[in-house]
């Protein structure tokens with residue numbers, strides 16, 4: 001709480017009264033602190049790939065470009081880092097748009113089960129044989145009011161993490177369960193899991209449970225933060241359950257449309 005105390009004077013400078021303004025600054029200060037931390041995080045996150053780029057380019061300029069074996073490798077690294085930076089800047093732009101609340105969601109009526117199948121199909125085409133995708137989707141029909149492109153992004157972020165962190169021979173389970181007023185969607189993997197004290201943090205911007213590892217895997221630390229914003233913009237909730245060494249499940253809810261009429265389906 002901050003109290004500002006000032007005097008009120010008349011035109012002859014005689015004090016005629018006092019004003020005390022009491023304001024709650026804790027929230028304001030919290031927002032300001034978060035903003036400062038965010039800017040510092042962004043700068044740091046962008047500096048890392050840029051320094052990598054600089055050193056590889058320096059090595060190439062100093063003669064590595066003539067080495068037929070090394071040159072393609074170094075160019076590969078610069079390409080990957082550039083791609084990652086582009087992804088990061090795109091993610092940041094998207095988050096900043098969402099912060100400004102001036103992004104329009106284009107919601108429409110979507111039958112969720114068929115929609116989810118299509119998304120999994122796309123991953124099934126690209127995933128290696130070492131990972132099994134298992135669908136445990138309800139056979140009913142459930143209409144949800146959503147922005148298909150944005151919800152695809154939510155699912156893409158969750159599923160690509162599950163694939164990224166899955167071991168060879170791992171299974172990823174997709175579930176949709178009907179709850180009273182909403183659908184419960186979950187993606188479960190058998191990967192390395194996240195420790196108890198870190199699991200609630202993974203939806204924070206730039207948070208990575210294992211920095212070096214995720215950077216190597218091309219992560220930006222923004223995927224789940226975006227997923228959270230988007231799920232909440234659809235009036236749902238998102239959370240994670242995880243056991244170290246056993247695997248992780250990301251779950252989210254989406255409110256059902258036309259509840260009463262759909263009770264039998």
Ligand code: ADP
Nearest residue numbers: 161165202208209214219220221222223224248
């Ligand atoms: P990233 O681009 O680093 O994957 P995300 O926001 O998508 O960023 O995820 C944040 C962090 O949460 C990851 O760096 C990782 O540490 C952890 N994480 C997310 N999904 C999983 C998962 N399925 N298994 C284990 N850890 C995960």
